[in-house]
Amino acid sequence: MKGFSRRNFLVGAGALAAGGCATGGGAGVAEKPADGRLIISPPVLQNAAETSMGVGFAVSDMANGYVEYSESSDFSGARKVKCGGYRVTDMNDKIMLVRLTGLKPATKYYYRIGADRISYKGGYAMKIVGSEADPRVYSFTTLGAAAQSSFCVINDTHAQMKPFGMQIDKIADIRPACVVWNGDACNTQETIESLYPIFYTPEIERRDYAAEQPYMFLPGNHDNRGLAARHMERAMMFRQPEERLSRDWDLGRNFAVRCGDIAMVGLDTGEDKLDSRDVFAGLFNMEPYRVAQKAWLEYALELPEIKSAPHLVAFCHIPLYDPRPTANPGDCDKDGGGKYTHDFAAWQRTCKNLWGPLLEKAGCQIVITAHQHFYRYDAPSAEHKWAHMVGGGPELGEKVVNWKTGEKVKVPGKFPTVIEGRVEGGRLRIVAHDVFNKRIAGDYSYPARG
Numbered sequence: 494m495k496g497f498s499r500r501n502f503l504v505g506a507g508a509l510a511a512g513g514c515a516t517g518g519g520a521g522v523a524e525k526p527a528d529g530r531l532i533i534s535p536p537v538l539q540n541a542a543e544t545s546m547g548v549g550f551a552v553s554d555m556a557n558g559y560v561e562y563s564e565s566s567d568f569s570g571a572r573k574v575k576c577g578g579y580r581v582t583d584m585n586d587k588i589m590l591v592r593l594t595g596l597k598p599a600t601k602y603y604y605r606i607g608a609d610r611i612s613y614k615g616g617y618a619m620k621i622v623g624s625e626a627d628p629r630v631y632s633f634t635t636l637g638a639a640a641q642s643s644f645c646v647i648n649d650t651h652a653q654m655k656p657f658g659m660q661i662d663k664i665a666d667i668r669p670a671c672v673v674w675n676g677d678a679c680n681t682q683e684t685i686e687s688l689y690p691i692f693y694t695p696e697i698e699r700r701d702y703a704a705e706q707p708y709m710f711l712p713g714n715h716d717n718r719g720l721a722a723r724h725m726e727r728a729m730m731f732r733q734p735e736e737r738l739s740r741d742w743d744l745g746r747n748f749a750v751r752c753g754d755i756a757m758v759g760l761d762t763g764e765d766k767l768d769s770r771d772v773f774a775g776l777f778n779m780e781p782y783r784v785a786q787k788a789w790l791e792y793a794l795e796l797p798e799i800k801s802a803p804h805l806v807a808f809c810h811i812p813l814y815d816p817r818p819t820a821n822p823g824d825c826d827k828d829g830g831g832k833y834t835h836d837f838a839a840w841q842r843t844c845k846n847l848w849g850p851l852l853e854k855a856g857c858q859i860v861i862t863a864h865q866h867f868y869r870y871d872a873p874s875a876e877h878k879w880a881h882m883v884g885g886g887p888e889l890g891e892k893v894v895n896w897k898t899g900e901k902v903k904v905p906g907k908f909p910t911v912i913e914g915r916v917e918g919g920r921l922r923i924v925a926h927d928v929f930n931k932r933i934a935g936d937y938s939y940p941a942r943g
């Protein structure tokens with residue numbers, strides 16, 4: 494992974510330092526760079542697949558961005574792809590999103606980014622008033638059956654830069670084929686600009702964290718809150734349409750990809766409260782979304798590249814299981830008299846009932862979830878044959894507020910995790926790294942599915 498280092502980042506580092514959020518705090522709003530630089534972030538690889546890759550980068554002014562890529566580091570035979578799709582390019586002053594398609598599976602590509610600055614004063618009054626190119630050459634490798642059998646998972650980063658930086662450093666050590674960002678990247682974001690410090694200009698040492706390491710973003714409940722969430726695809730694009738049936742055109746976050754010997758399936762559990770909750774003013778429509786994903790999952794599990802994979806791992810934000818009888822299952826408005834310890838979903842019984850049996854029938858070895866900010870492992874049981882792992886949250890062992898009493902209490906076992914999956918000797922090994930205490934919190938392995 495040449496170039497994936499804090500030293501090699503050349504684009505706008507000084508300007509970003511002034512414009513980002515404070516380390517350890519919530520996401521602020523990126524400011525326009527004082528030096529007038531157009532490209533204000535490194536590229537962010539997203540939606541890795543066998544034959545496509547997404548590239549995004551932030552800009553400070555109206556622009557028309559592009560990616561040039563080649564199998565050769567000298568860029569011989571390079572192709573240039575502009576942001577947006579057919580017909581018109583996606584000229585905008587925020588984030589350039591470029592889709593590279595028709596790629597070869599499990600193949601290394603070199604790429605670089607650039608953009609034209611556009612003066613737009615009307616339909617007949619537009620011109621290029623400057624061009625900028627990031628001088629760095631980056632690279633990525635597509636997924637597929639011949640790719641490296643490895644992934645990492647982070648979750649519940651909540652725009653907290655200190656734990657996020659620890660996770661990114663760990664991922665830089667592991668260098669997996671791809672990373673699943675398993676929800677709650679945001680808190681409540683109202684503007685696209687407020688997404689910059691979360692996805693594009695994080696105040697961490699490795700600002701180019703996703704320039705050579707592709708991320709698969711799966712939303713959590715917090716990623717549905719605020720006006721920006723209604724247009725999250727303007728910052729982190731939807732998956733390629735050809736990955737799914739036309740029936741499932743709107744399921745742009747679901748993925749079913751082959752990563753070496755591992756089939757990876759991503760599901761979106763949505764909000765953690767019922768659509769009928771008054772606090773949401775009737776603005777959520779998660780119930781049919783969950784049902785639609787059942788039909789998609791049935792289809793995805795039968796795809797030849799998924800069905801033939803020796804290992805199957807599913808990912809979603811809200812847990813699909815909780816052993817505690819007091820944990821709110823998320824499918825009831827009232828708790829019948831204080832049975833549950835809080836009024837939001839600790840786990841998602843609806844999703845478990847919709848998707849769990851399909852995953853079990855397909856021989857899924859483990860479902861990796863998030864949301865509870867507390868690492869936990871649930872072994873397979875008669876009730877669900879898949880194992881279940883919950884990633885930790887952003888808390889660094891400090892005292893946290895007890896939501897019931899308002900009291901600050903020390904909660905042992907609170908630490909952020911990087912969950913690593915890889916295939917060793919034909920077995921799927923899942924290791925949960927506690928990146929705060931620098932230790933392994935859990936280490937499990939599974940035979941190939943039968």
Ligand SMILES: [Fe+2]
Pocket residue numbers: 649651677713715864865866886
């Ligand atoms: Fe969270």
Ligand SMILES: [Fe+2]
Pocket residue numbers: 677713714715810863864865
């Ligand atoms: Fe959550």
